[in-house]
Amino acid sequence: KPLHRIAVIAGDGIGQEVMPEGIRVMEAAASKFDIGLQFDRFDFASCAYYEQHGKMLPDDWKSRIGSHDAIYFGAVGWPEKVPDHISLWGSLLLFRREFDQYVNVRPAKLMPGVTAPVVRRDGSPRQPGEIDMVIVRENTEGEYSSIGGRMFPGTEREIVVQETVMSRIGVDRVLRYAFEVARSRPKKHLTSATKSNGIAITMPYWDERVAEMAKSYPDVTVDKFHIDILTAHFVQRPDFFDVVVGSNLFGDILSDLGPACTGTIGIAPSANLNPDRSHPSLFEPVHGSAPDIAGKGIANPIGQIWCGAMMLDHLGYREAHDAVMLAIEAVLRSGSAEVRTPDLGGKGTTREVGLAICQAL
Amino acid sequence: KPLHRIAVIAGDGIGQEVMPEGIRVMEAAASKFDIGLQFDRFDFASCAYYEQHGKMLPDDWKSRIGSHDAIYFGAVGWPEKVPDHISLWGSLLLFRREFDQYVNVRPAKLMPGVTAPVVRRDGSPRQPGEIDMVIVRENTEGEYSSIGGRMFPGTEREIVVQETVMSRIGVDRVLRYAFEVARSRPKKHLTSATKSNGIAITMPYWDERVAEMAKSYPDVTVDKFHIDILTAHFVQRPDFFDVVVGSNLFGDILSDLGPACTGTIGIAPSANLNPDRSHPSLFEPVHGSAPDIAGKGIANPIGQIWCGAMMLDHLGYREAHDAVMLAIEAVLRSGSAEVRTPDLGGKGTTREVGLAICQAL
Ligand SMILES: CC(C)[C@H](C(=O)O)[C@@H](O)C(=O)O
Ligand SMILES: CC(C)[C@H](C(=O)O)[C@@H](O)C(=O)O
Numbered sequence: 191k192p193l194h195r196i197a198v199i200a201g202d203g204i205g206q207e208v209m210p211e212g213i214r215v216m217e218a219a220a221s222k223f224d225i226g227l228q229f230d231r232f233d234f235a236s237c238a239y240y241e242q243h244g245k246m247l248p249d250d251w252k253s254r255i256g257s258h259d260a261i262y263f264g265a266v267g268w269p270e271k272v273p274d275h276i277s278l279w280g281s282l283l284l285f286r287r288e289f290d291q292y293v294n295v296r297p298a299k300l301m302p303g304v305t306a307p308v309v310r311r312d313g314s315p316r317q318p319g320e321i322d323m324v325i326v327r328e329n330t331e332g333e334y335s336s337i338g339g340r341m342f343p344g345t346e347r348e349i350v351v352q353e354t355v356m357s358r359i360g361v362d363r364v365l366r367y368a369f370e371v372a373r374s375r376p377k378k379h380l381t382s383a384t385k386s387n388g389i390a391i392t393m394p395y396w397d398e399r400v401a402e403m404a405k406s407y408p409d410v411t412v413d414k415f416h417i418d419i420l421t422a423h424f425v426q427r428p429d430f431f432d433v434v435v436g437s438n439l440f441g442d443i444l445s446d447l448g449p450a451c452t453g454t455i456g457i458a459p460s461a462n463l464n465p466d467r468s469h470p471s472l473f474e475p476v477h478g479s480a481p482d483i484a485g486k487g488i489a490n491p492i493g494q495i496w497c498g499a500m501m502l503d504h505l506g507y508r509e510a511h512d513a514v515m516l517a518i519e520a521v522l523r524s525g526s527a528e529v530r531t532p533d534l535g536g537k538g539t540t541r542e543v544g545l546a547i548c549q550a551l
Numbered sequence: 552k553p554l555h556r557i558a559v560i561a562g563d564g565i566g567q568e569v570m571p572e573g574i575r576v577m578e579a580a581a582s583k584f585d586i587g588l589q590f591d592r593f594d595f596a597s598c599a600y601y602e603q604h605g606k607m608l609p610d611d612w613k614s615r616i617g618s619h620d621a622i623y624f625g626a627v628g629w630p631e632k633v634p635d636h637i638s639l640w641g642s643l644l645l646f647r648r649e650f651d652q653y654v655n656v657r658p659a660k661l662m663p664g665v666t667a668p669v670v671r672r673d674g675s676p677r678q679p680g681e682i683d684m685v686i687v688r689e690n691t692e693g694e695y696s697s698i699g700g701r702m703f704p705g706t707e708r709e710i711v712v713q714e715t716v717m718s719r720i721g722v723d724r725v726l727r728y729a730f731e732v733a734r735s736r737p738k739k740h741l742t743s744a745t746k747s748n749g750i751a752i753t754m755p756y757w758d759e760r761v762a763e764m765a766k767s768y769p770d771v772t773v774d775k776f777h778i779d780i781l782t783a784h785f786v787q788r789p790d791f792f793d794v795v796v797g798s799n800l801f802g803d804i805l806s807d808l809g810p811a812c813t814g815t816i817g818i819a820p821s822a823n824l825n826p827d828r829s830h831p832s833l834f835e836p837v838h839g840s841a842p843d844i845a846g847k848g849i850a851n852p853i854g855q856i857w858c859g860a861m862m863l864d865h866l867g868y869r870e871a872h873d874a875v876m877l878a879i880e881a882v883l884r885s886g887s888a889e890v891r892t893p894d895l896g897g898k899g900t901t902r903e904v905g906l907a908i909c910q911a912l
Contacts, residue, residue, distance in 0.1 A: 450783030
């Protein structure tokens with residue numbers, strides 16, 4: 191059997207606590223489905239590393255993790271010690287670009303045992319399965335450019351500009367990915383986030399490319415909404431959506447808002463994909479390092495485990511992915527306070543939840 | 552008593568239907584509070600006008616409405632007839648800039664008789680008054696610039712760029728306005744929307760100016776959130792917010808999302824303010840022209856009336872504003888199907904709701 195080498199970067203804060211549970215479940219899945227996984231741990235890409243070395247990464251970071259099959263990532267950031275623009279641009283955002291992880295995928299799914307903060311029109315609660323969407327985000331260009339600057343600094347005339355940059359190559363490849371995902375799902379419905387009525391240069395271009403790409407996918411139903419009203423629709427009728435594709439910024443917003451609507455933002459996973467497989471893809475929970483609860487052993491490990499499931503899927507093990515998801519759902523459904531962390535109203539620890547999911551698997 | 556001249560532009564679609572009810576209530580308020588209002592009607596800034604004249608506005612539009620005390624606006628846009636970038640940039644967005652309406656204000660308030668689609672953590676419904684926030688948006692610069700363009704058009708190498716432009720003058724004046732609003736409210740709490748971890752040139756500048764301005768308002772509690780997680784907080788704990796200030800784009804998003812969370816997006820008002828009073832301010836409902844229900848006489852006029860109340864406030868008549876708001880709330884609270892339009896689950900007409908609010912006043 192093939193051996194998949196996984197670079198493990200636990201990072202900062204609760205990243206250190208949820209990662210062991212992620213690996214525990216990955217190892218259980220590997221033995222159950224006879225998958226060859228090798229975990230290589232790295233201490234860089236963390237603020238702790240920065241404090242010691244004055245930089246986020248060693249000079250040879252690319253050769254050390256660049257040939258791995260995937261990066262399993264915890265969380266990075268500790269604003270009190272290292273400013274975000276150093277820690278994030280020096281690790282996560284750098285990986286996205288240097289490894290050309292041009293697609294970010296985040297599911298927003300109403301899970302059993304989780305209460306969604308958004309209800310139906312008549313006030314009744316939404317049920318598991320009723321909301322099930324995937325946000326596909328452009329992950330390398332767009333609004334997150336590093337082009338721009340400041341003029342007349344420190345004066346009354348001060349002006350700051352920053353470019354949004356969209357390329358045909360960059361837009362088309364993420365759209366193609368999103369259309370493929372839509373095609374693979376039962377509803378075959380793709381929604382594009384735009385703002386062509388206000389951001390009247392780049393966004394009309396995005397719309398044009400969506401319309402062009404749609405021609406190759408006549409089996410996919412396509413619609414588009416301006417980002418302002420789209421966020422409103424997420425709240426009012428999240429069940430309407432299937433696959434939603436957006437630029438770097440719009441995808442960023444929607445992939446927090448979607449999981450917020452399903453009540454799963456604390457357990458949501460994120461996959462930073464290089465679909466061409468020329469570089470490793472990176473799998474991380476959305477929650478971040480959470481300095482406020484770090485060190486207490488009560489962080490919810492489900493996000494770390496869920497993104498591990500996405501990693502298994504990416505490596506070609508769909509069955510293992512499904513099994514891990516079923517195990518997560520079984521533990522969530524059981525509702526027992528011992529296997530829920532405090533964020534979900536329980537009194538379980540990070541470890542107890544990890545063990546329970548292994549058990550269920 | 553002073554006579555206030557109001558330029559009335561009903562515009563397109565349901566704008567034509569809700570405006571008469573807005574004026575009806577404004578006239579009732581004027582007679583009750585002895586306010587001198589004169590309404591001058593204009594047919595331009597509509598797609599109907601465009602179809603006849605090949606342009607959205609007559610050449611002398613500025614002299615025709617520029618010396619009015621306010622513009623009372625219905626809705627503009629009819630995408631099937633005129634593309635949005637022509638109708639909107641040729642009217643509403645042009646007014647915002649030419650009349651230097653640099654602040655956009657939109658309240659998001661949970662009203663009696665309206666069910667909010669977001670519930671409390673325990674699943675129980677949120678109550679009127681529990682959510683009461685004001686979104687203050689920069690309205691003239693930022694992401695809505697007209698600088699940028701396309702290179703290598705039509706080829707594989709195609710690149711499209713657009714500038715975001717923030718000026719010290721532009722940022723400071725909207726922040727000052729927002730801080731003043733925060734200071735005037737009981738909670739004195741201001742939240743700034745940012746994305747300085749990703750949009751790492753303009754947004755750190757926004758943060759800097761917020762921090763600087765905060766020094767002059769030691770009585771105001773200030774916090775900031777990145778726009779992605781901020782949208783999540785709107786859903787999860789909308790009761791936390793008081794005044795929220797954002798750039799042109801972020802303010803646009805939040806001022807739809809806020810009213811969506813309170814279930815009032817169909818009745819939300821919007822004020823485009825020139826606080827210096829060197830040009831008229833513009834008051835419009837948020838809902839737009841709604842081609843799908845236009846001509847049926849069932850559009851909800853509350854947004855038009857609510858923004859009329861904001862106009863009275865702007866003209867200096869706080870008492871009249873409060874009275875109109877109480878009348879709106881009384882009609883909403885009554886819950887009678889005759890005085891609710893179908894969007895709120897009733898069977899009343901636009902006219903019936905307008906008359907009921909006049910009655911209540
Ligand atoms: C129509 C559109 C350009 C406009 C905007 O984005 O400003 C609208 O959404 C608004 O908020 O008034
Ligand atoms: C930390 C931040 C720069 C990042 C982003 O905006 O991309 C995060 O919000 C995410 O979505 O992964």
